[in-house]
Amino acid sequence: xxxxxxxxxxxxxxxxxxxxxxxxxxxxxxxxxxxxxxxxxxxxxxxxxxxxxxxxxxxxxxxxxxxxxxxxxxxxxxxxxxxxxxxxxxxxxxxxxxxxxxxxxxxxxxxxxxxxxxxxxxxxxxxxxxxxxxxxxxxxxxxxxxxxxxxxxxxxxxxxxxxxxxxxxxxxxxxxxxxxxxxxxxxxxxxxxxxxxxxxxxxxxxxxxx
Amino acid sequence: xxxxxxxxxxxxxxxxxxxxxxxxxxxxxxxxxxxxxxxxxxxxxxxxxxxxxxxxxxxxxxxxxxxxxxxxxxxxxxxxxxxxxxxxxxxxxxxxxxxxxxxxxxxxxxxxxxxxxxxxxxxxxxxxxxxxxxxxxxxxxxxxxxxxxxxxxxxxxxxxxxxxxxxxxxxxxxxxxxxxxxxxxxxxxxxx
Numbered sequence: 001x002x003x004x005x006x007x008x009x010x011x012x013x014x015x016x017x018x019x020x021x022x023x024x025x026x027x028x029x030x031x032x033x034x035x036x037x038x039x040x041x042x043x044x045x046x047x048x049x050x051x052x053x054x055x056x057x058x059x060x061x062x063x064x065x066x067x068x069x070x071x072x073x074x075x076x077x078x079x080x081x082x083x084x085x086x087x088x089x090x091x092x093x094x095x096x097x098x099x100x101x102x103x104x105x106x107x108x109x110x111x112x113x114x115x116x117x118x119x120x121x122x123x124x125x126x127x128x129x130x131x132x133x134x135x136x137x138x139x140x141x142x143x144x145x146x147x148x149x150x151x152x153x154x155x156x157x158x159x160x161x162x163x164x165x166x167x168x169x170x171x172x173x174x175x176x177x178x179x180x181x182x183x184x185x186x187x188x189x190x191x192x193x194x195x196x197x198x199x200x201x202x203x204x205x206x207x208x209x210x
Numbered sequence: 211x212x213x214x215x216x217x218x219x220x221x222x223x224x225x226x227x228x229x230x231x232x233x234x235x236x237x238x239x240x241x242x243x244x245x246x247x248x249x250x251x252x253x254x255x256x257x258x259x260x261x262x263x264x265x266x267x268x269x270x271x272x273x274x275x276x277x278x279x280x281x282x283x284x285x286x287x288x289x290x291x292x293x294x295x296x297x298x299x300x301x302x303x304x305x306x307x308x309x310x311x312x313x314x315x316x317x318x319x320x321x322x323x324x325x326x327x328x329x330x331x332x333x334x335x336x337x338x339x340x341x342x343x344x345x346x347x348x349x350x351x352x353x354x355x356x357x358x359x360x361x362x363x364x365x366x367x368x369x370x371x372x373x374x375x376x377x378x379x380x381x382x383x384x385x386x387x388x389x390x391x392x393x394x395x396x397x398x399x400x401x402x
Binding site: 007008009010011012038039042043045046047049050051052053055056057058059062063065066067069070071073075076 | 227228230231234235238239241242243246256259260263264267330333334337352356357359377378380381384385387388389391392
C-alpha cells in the first residue's frame with residue numbers, strides 16, 4: 001500500500017473502524033514506513049491530548065441571565081439552593097472570612113494568655129500535692145463558713161441591741177408622757193378618797209323606838 | 211431526538227416557562243463548551259451562549275422534528291452564530307484556551323504527578339498553537355469531533371454535508387495537524 005492511501009486511512013486505523021483486511025495492510029505498511037508510523041503516532045497523541053481537555057459546566061448565573069433575557073422568569077431554585085442563598089451567601093464573603101479569622105486569632109491569643117499551663121499543672125499532679133490542695137480547699141471552705149457564721153451572729157446581736165434600745169426608749173417616752181398628766185391635776189383631785197356611801201350606823205339607839 | 215424533546219418544544223411554544231428552563235438547563239453546558247472551544251475566552255463564550263439561546267427562543271417555531279433532532283438543531287443555530295461572530299471579529303483564537311491548557315488535567319489519572327501535568331500542559335499548548343494554524347474548516351472538524359466528541363453523523367447533520375465528507379475532512383485535519391506538529395517539534399528540538 002502506498003503512503004497516500006495509508007494517510008487517507010490513518011484516522012480510521014487509529015479509531016479501529018477500518019475493515020479487518022485494510023487494518024492488516026495498513027499495519028504492514030506502518031511497520032515498513034517510519035514516516036507514516038510517525039504520523040500515526042502523532043495523530044494518536046493528538047487524540048489523547050484532545051480527550052484530556054476538560055469540559056466546563058455552564059455557570060448557574062449564566063443560565064439565570066439567559067432565562068431572564070428570554071422567558072423573563074428566573075431559574076426555579078431548589079429548597080437547598082434557596083437556603084444556601086439566604087444563609088450562606090452573606091457568610092461566604094471575604095469580609096466575613098477576615099472577621100472570623102481575626103476573631104479566632106484574638107481568641108487564641110486570649111487563651112494563650114489566660115489559660116492555665118497544662119504542662120505545669122500536670123507536673124504538680126502528685127498525690128501529696130493533691131492532698132494538700134484538697135486540704136487547703138477544705139480549710140478555705142471551713143473558714144468561709146465560719147466567717148459566714150460570725151457575720152450572721154454579728155447581725156443578730158446588732159438587731160437585738162437595736163430592738164432592746166428601741167423598746168427602752170419607747171418605754172421611757174411613755175413614762176415621760178404619763179408624768180405631766182398627773183402633775184396638772186388639782187391637789188384635791190389628786191387623791192380623792194373614794195366616797196363610800198355612809199352606811200347607817202347600826203346603833204342600838206336608833207333601833208330604839210322614838 | 212432525546213425522549214420528550216418534542217413535547218418539551220411544544221410546551222415551550224405554548225408559553226410554558228418551566229419547559230424552556232428545562233431546555234436551557236439541558237443544553238447550556240454543551241453550547242457553552244462549544245462557544246468556548248471556538249473563542250477560547252470565557253466572557254466571549256458566555257455572551258455567545260446567551261445570544262445562541264435568545265436566537266433559539268425566538269426561532270423555536272421554525273424547528274421541525276422531521277428534519278433532524280432538536281439537539282442538532284440547537285447546535286446548528288449555535289454554530290451559525292459562532293461563525294457569524296468569527297466573521298464579525300475576524301479572529302479565531304486557538305481552539306483550546308490558554309486557561310484551559312494551564313488548568314488541564316488528565317482525565318484518566320486521579321492524581322497526576324506535577325511532571326505529568328506539566329507535560330500535558332505543554333502538549334496542550336503545542337496542540338493549541340497547531341490548531342490556530344489550521345484553516346477554520348479543518349479546525350472546526352477537530353473541535354466538533356475530537357474536542358466535543360460528536361459522532362460523525364451528527365457532525366454531518368450539523369454541517370449539512372455527507373458523512374463521508376465529514377470523515378475525510380476530519381482525517382485531513384488530523385493529518386495536517388500531525389504534520390505541522392511533527393515539523394514544529396523537529397524545529398524546536400523538543401520531545402513532547
